[in-house]
Amino acid sequence: MRNRILQFALVLLITGSIIWALHYFGYLWYVLTVSGIVVPLVVIMIIFIENRTAESTIAWFLVLVFLPIIGVVIWAMFGRNPRRRRRSRRSHEERQLFRQAVRPIRSLAVTDLSPDHLKLANTIRNFGGGGVDVHTSSQVLTNGGETFPAILEAIRSAENHVHIQYYIYRTDELSTAIRDALIERAKSGVEVRFMYDGLGSYGLNESFLRPLKEAGGKVVAFDPISSPLFIFTANFRNHRKIVVVDGKVGFTGGLNVGNEYDGKDPKFGFWRDTHLRLEGRAVKELQATFIDDWLYGQIEKDDTWETFANETNLPLYFPAHDVETDGAVQIVTSGPTSKDPAIRNALIAAIITAQRSIWIATPYLVPDNETLTLLRLAARAGLDVRILTPGKGDSFTSYYATRSYFGPLLKDGVKIYTYNRHFMHAKIVLVDGKIGVVGTANMDIRSFVLNYELMAFLYDTESAKELERDFIDDFEVSIQLSSQDYVKRSFRFRIFESLSRLISPLL
Template sequence: MRNRILQFALVFLVAGGIIWGLYQLGYLFYVLTISATVVPLAVIMIIFIENRTAESTIAWFLVLIFLPILGVIIWLMFGRNPRRRRRNRRSHDERKLLKQAIRPVRSLAVSELPPNHLKLANTIRNFGGGGVDVHTASEILTNGEETFPAILDAIRQAKHHVHIQYYIYRNDETGKAIREALIERLEAGVEVRFMYDGLGSYMLGENFLRPLRDAGAHIAAYDPISSPLFIFTANFRNHRKIVVVDGKVGFTGGLNVGDEYDSKSKKFGFWRDTHLRLEGRAVKELQATFLDDWIYAQIESDDTWETFAGEETIHQYFPKHDVASDGAIQIVTSGPTSKDPAIRNALIAAIISAQRSIWIATPYLIPDNETMTLLRLAARAGLDVRILTPGKGDSFTSYYGTRSYFGPLLKDGVKIYTYNRHFIHAKLFLVDGKIGAVGTANMDIRSFVLNYELMAFLYDTESAEQLERDFIADFDVSIQLSSNDYVKRPLRFRIFESLSRLISPLL
């Protein structure tokens, strides 16, 4: 590692020395010319040494060759190796101490699982997933009409604390309703910690936050865009959605907070999404994830690991609360600084374990080669492989980038459905109708590698059965794409797909 740092430092030192020398001699034209050549070449050398995937390396090479100056700026903000992101030493130590302190109260055992799922659960755990819990009740919340009332009801019943974290939080009717519920609880003496992603919620200004802050809420922006370190963190976003109430009830899933997620947007109309309500021991995993992010992000409060896991406080934030359930829950988290892409590996392990069917719902389908190959092989082996994607996209590049992967999948027998009721944002996964996954991660490289994400795996629960019913209902209002229709698509669509596919490793 030290040698690599010295190599990079030497490259930039030499380049900087040449540019400075020429500038001192007055050769401004040569300075600009060499700057546009040497610096991109230095970045290309860095990317080459990092041994990235071939697709990512080639994509960056093309950007840097044809758009050298702009390419360097883009690389600085979006292309740097996530494992080198800067971390505050104090928060790093505090997070490590927190993890050690709560280890005895977390769900770590997997032995209580039925034998047919034990191998998969152990594999997921070995790749960085959490333990499996059989003392947690789960409930699928379909769309905003079920999700937001359930979250508001839980907040209004809070006795000790409410922890809330979102990638996107809007200052609109839906966002204000939750804010008012939080203020009411603050006035009743309940602790509130409110965290939002600094880029996803960059429009969330002080006018919205001040009433919360005045009422006593602790507020943190995760890697805010106003930070001088933003250039190092811009590409690594916290995409998680977590609500924890009293350490007993928790929520996660695909819905952010905003009117569009409650189907009140004129642009998108009906918004199809899925959230998950948990009650019981597995909520400790949501709590641990939230607090790990909180200690990293918070700068206004004096919270330390002892605030949440000290001898006198640990049972307030991690209370014993076992609930009878009909199956098991396993929480899996991952992010750009994780040792392994745990969520991606968990999904791959689930695909490999499938005996009958693999059903996926994702708004963005930009898979890596391994995932793509396994889905194609599963379809060729006779499994019922279905992928549900939006019929209407919310982004040009992601929409056409997604469609660029349809051809090989259709050729090998994967059934592709495009949702016909406006936009589907749900991130769902179902294997053999028995093993489900609900959470924040899309089936794309960004969620696998660059974002902080969370997925809840469901084993033989009523919630997994509900996912199957929801899938069937969604297929009924979707259009199944045929290979013939795909081949006959207009030339302009092919061009859009090819251009989007070219930069898909960068998305």
């Protein structure tokens, strides 16, 4: 941490010195004027050459024309093409060696599924998803009231290691309870690795983390904002939520850690969300994802790929733990360095297979053209297509950008529901009541392309039926929006929607 602060201070000192020198010799305004014209033009050319979508290119063009200086700064932090991302603090070869070492023990495709579901699972695997596994139990955890007690129970039962990773981790009552459980396990000799996103959890401070470190826990910030290299990674955030205990039990889903996620924040009140508890072979996919991110994120380089994958430790981190259960589970991950947007492609593949219904819950609906078109076509074909969104947003731009997509969807017969019990943050897809998807990705361009995300696909499991029951309960406390109601919205709302829709490719 101290080295990163010194590096950042050095960058500020050098930048300030250059500005002072330009001002002293009378060239400051001349340089600023020329830069304000030339640099935005160069950025526009870069965006044009990258062959982005037409919507994204136009949005960036407008920002850079009307706000040239600010636009360049925003582009440098949030608009760079993922292919230009600095790939790793550790050598790329290190992570490759780890992936090769664990490949033989990860989930493989199986035949114990219906032909349609097996075809979908293999298609998703060809897109970059993991293997589908029939030896994993899944349990839907509805809201923080079910999620956090289950996570605390698993942590307190850990015997070998606890791996925990979140996008947002607060420093409040709930966060402290989980941290203290980790401290207790670390003092008992259990390995604890704690990772948080450097931007999403920017409020985490050394005083909060110090007790965990002193107890023997290892802490890593994924692309910390205290590094001067933050400008190159700010747009590519690790949005995953993963907990792995002893390589046997794992958790993932929509819930971060903080009082608001447990419904204790007066601003949001009741918080509707969905998490997932997994036990069995598919937990190896969560484990491998965590370790891959850990090898990327750590700066001190205490752990190498051999720490997790040598002959002695491999059975500890990836134990044989098969659970006989119904249905199957498949883990899909994607991120800005992925060859293809695997989660987006997997969701499209699942939507295409629908024969009866497509139910979607998402707090942010900013789909690409292909996803939007498929949902509209499915509704026109007579399928029961429903989308559940928040009735109350947590972001002005995302809220109105989401609502800007309601018009064409309603016109083609998609049923839009707005959740009427404060905020809805769950990320769920249910196809025909048999294929359930739970995870961290929203139905938006950012989750599809720019964030590190993870989704669990559930085939013919009891959990899929639980998701259907939760959906029905949610619809009952939601307001179904009609085309007539949407048309009657105020002119002010239309302006907000249009402006938010314009910049939605940048979100």
